[in-house]
Amino acid sequence: MADSVLELKAVDRRYVQGPKELVILNGADFALRSGEMVALVAPSGAGKSTLLHIAGLLEYPDGGDVVVNGTSCAGLPDEQRTAIRRSEIGFVYQFHHLLPEFSALENVMMPQLIAGLPPAEAKERAAQLLAYMKIGQRAAHRPAELSGGEQQRVAIARAVANAPLVLLADEPTGNLDPKTAGYVFEALEALVRQSGLAALIATHNEELAARMDRRVTLAEGKVVPLPE
Numbered sequence: 645m646a647d648s649v650l651e652l653k654a655v656d657r658r659y660v661q662g663p664k665e666l667v668i669l670n671g672a673d674f675a676l677r678s679g680e681m682v683a684l685v686a687p688s689g690a691g692k693s694t695l696l697h698i699a700g701l702l703e704y705p706d707g708g709d710v711v712v713n714g715t716s717c718a719g720l721p722d723e724q725r726t727a728i729r730r731s732e733i734g735f736v737y738q739f740h741h742l743l744p745e746f747s748a749l750e751n752v753m754m755p756q757l758i759a760g761l762p763p764a765e766a767k768e769r770a771a772q773l774l775a776y777m778k779i780g781q782r783a784a785h786r787p788a789e790l791s792g793g794e795q796q797r798v799a800i801a802r803a804v805a806n807a808p809l810v811l812l813a814d815e816p817t818g819n820l821d822p823k824t825a826g827y828v829f830e831a832l833e834a835l836v837r838q839s840g841l842a843a844l845i846a847t848h849n850e851e852l853a854a855r856m857d858r859r860v861t862l863a864e865g866k867v868v869p870l871p872e
């Protein structure tokens with residue numbers, strides 16, 4: 645395994661807005677080491693989602709490279725980027741993006757079935773993950789029958805269902821009240837620590853950010869450390 649499971653190398657991202665160019669990332673470098681949890685803390689509009697989408701191979705940078713577990717993704721064909729994303733990266737969004745017509749269990753099984761796992765194995769792993777997230781008793785419920793905190797716990801279980809190396813989370817507790825956010829973050833943290841995943845988590849929540857191994861922010865298009 646490479647020392648850094650995820651690297652951004654001199655990543656550029658600009659948006660053109662009418663006559664103006666909005667520079668979001670400008671030669672941004674970042675390395676996420678195996679097993680570490682890093683908080684990305686920056687004001688609204690600074691580019692956190694942009695950085696996570698590029699790191700998660702959901703968007704292309706205008707320049708630079710994303711290296712996932714030693715594999716350079718610049719110039720890779722779409723199918724290979726998708727394959728790397730599916731096997732190595734789990735994504736949690738602020739809003740759960742669960743499939744409404746499927747149960748919690750089926751939602752967590754889905755990525756595993758897409759990856760070709762036999763249904764019985766996918767089901768067993770999904771049930772284990774939901775139990776680990778303390779939501780096993782809600783496995784048969786559809787997303788609309790779950791609370792916001794429960795939906796996010798299912799979304800987290802789904803994100804790690806394929807045993808990725810890296811978890812990227814964009815304000816995973818941003819939509820929850822502080823108490824529920826605390827519970828959900830605790831479950832997320834326990835899962836990340838237990839499975840040895842590396843995680844980059846964008847959050848506005850200073851208290852949660854302080855619990856991670858280190859904190860970074862965005863300044864002038866670059867990723868810079870925040871003081872301890």
Ligand SMILES: Nc1ncnc2c1ncn2[C@@H]1O[C@H](COP(=O)(O)OP(=O)(O)OP(=O)(O)O)[C@@H](O)[C@H]1O
Nearest residue numbers: 659660661668686687688689690691692693694695
């Ligand atoms: N497709 C796009 N076209 C033009 N501008 C965009 C596009 N996507 C994002 N932006 C702009 O880029 C900037 C960074 O957006 P981004 O969503 O990455 O910020 P953020 O730090 O995640 O913000 P928030 O905390 O509010 O979610 C914002 O000013 C946004 O308006």
